[in-house]
Amino acid sequence: MEIVLMEKVRSGCYNIIQLLDWFEQPDGFALVMERPEQWQDLLEFLLERDVLRGDGALDFRQVLEAVRALHRLRRPAPGHQAGETSWWSRRVAT
Secondary structure (H helix, E strand, O other): OHHHHHHHOOOOOOOOOOEEEEEEEOOEEEEEEOOOOOOOOHHHHHHOOOOOOHHHHHHHHHHHHHHHHHHHHHOOOOOOOOOOOOHHHHHHHO
């Protein structure tokens, strides 16, 4: 499912690290992701701060905007029936 979501937002959301390529392996998948020049693990970032202010607050807002973009992609299409196979699970299963 992650590969499908990453391909879907490949060029649609600048706040999401881009999927450059992926490879199927016997025990799973290998994802090749872009790596921004300045980066930090999100948990580490949050643990270093008691309160987010200024640039930190703006950075976290970008993270939340990216999560919202992914959430919108996961919403069922109009007319989607409960229990019906979703587009992402159909794609992953094939």
